[in-house]
């Protein structure tokens with residue numbers, strides 16, 4: 001009986017599957033990816049914002065220093081290997097949505113673990129952008145920026161294709177067989193299989209019990225005659241100035257309609273959001289409109305680990321609306337764990353669910 005052809009079969013070439021594949025290749029593992037042309041992909045819709053302090057209360061992300069360091073290192077390394085710009089550090093202006101939100105900023109300011117991420121506060125009207133409605137004031141944030149996610153995925157797809165590491169088709173669960181030689185999928189034998197299916201894991205026959213709470217999001221790309229900002233503006237909506245010109249503006253949040261179709265309602269809601277942020281500017285031209293479904297989870301933590309009955313079936317998912325910052329570090333710890341070197345972080349291990 002021979003050895004398996006490959007070590008890992010990875011289902012899904014979104015940001016999670018791509019960065020895990022890249023991490024495993026660095027460690028000389030034999031891998032193969034299956035992806036059905038990014039159908040319903042969150043990553044292709046994502047703006048790629050990296051923001052260490054999330055939500056209305058500016059909550060600090062767990063494992064923040066490790067995540068920032070791994071993301072910076074991996075995206076810079078991928079820029080070198082792929083020969084394209086990917087990682088764009090960029091300041092962020094955080095606007096208070098109402099006066100009471102300031103107290104959350106004060107709490108973070110007094111917390112030494114958050115202080116390195118906080119820049120100077122400014123009073124109402126003091127953001128430095130004359131056209132912006134900054135009536136409640138705000139503050140500047142550090143260690144923020146964005147990843148050009150779709151550019152990265154397309155470049156990696158081309159590379160995986162060229163190396164014959166990618167099959168572009170749907171994964172068919174009935175074609176997976178558990179044999180004494182390991183797993184067999186079609187003609188391919190593999191030691192282990194990792195599901196990186198994003199929100200579509202809700203239909204996975206082995207992992208449909210995972211607590212995914214998918215949320216559809218839509219974002220616009222805008223052209224504007226008037227320069228709007230040269231930092232990320234983050235309020236009820238966010239505005240991202242792109243390195244190549246133009247702006248991304250987002251995002252909506254819909255838990256009901258879980259498809260990847262851009263809608264007129266979302267476009268109108270986003271343009272109304274733009275008008276609220278820049279009340280004196282004309283409606284900008286919309287040059288692109290994307291939609292995708294975020295793989296959110298009920299406790300906002302990722303889903304990493306092995307199936308309780310079939311330990312050769314693994315999951316690497318649940319990165320919600322923050323995959324650009326969190327996936328690189330989790331890919332490293334997941335690869336270490338696969339190698340028998342180290343534990344999974346308890347807050348991401350699916351063993352927490354049992």
Ligand SMILES: Cc1cc2nc3c(=O)[nH]c(=O)nc-3n(C[C@H](O)[C@H](O)[C@H](O)COP(=O)(O)OP(=O)(O)OC[C@H]3O[C@@H](n4cnc5c(N)ncnc54)[C@H](O)[C@@H]3O)c2cc1C
Pocket residue numbers: 011012013014015016017034035036037038039040041042043044045046047048049050169170171172196197198199200201216217218219250251290291292293294295317318319320321322323324325
């Ligand atoms: C509108 C929007 C804005 C966002 N903005 C940001 C942001 O600013 N910053 C940030 O960090 N994150 C953001 N996100 C979230 C980010 O997209 C996710 O964290 C991340 O991209 C998830 O990657 P993934 O690989 O887990 O999932 P996906 O990108 O959905 O990838 C899953 C892949 O698996 C494939 N697949 C699934 N099932 C199968 C199957 N059975 N057979 C074959 N292939 C299969 C799909 O085709 C897809 O390519 C945003 C998301 C959306 C929708």
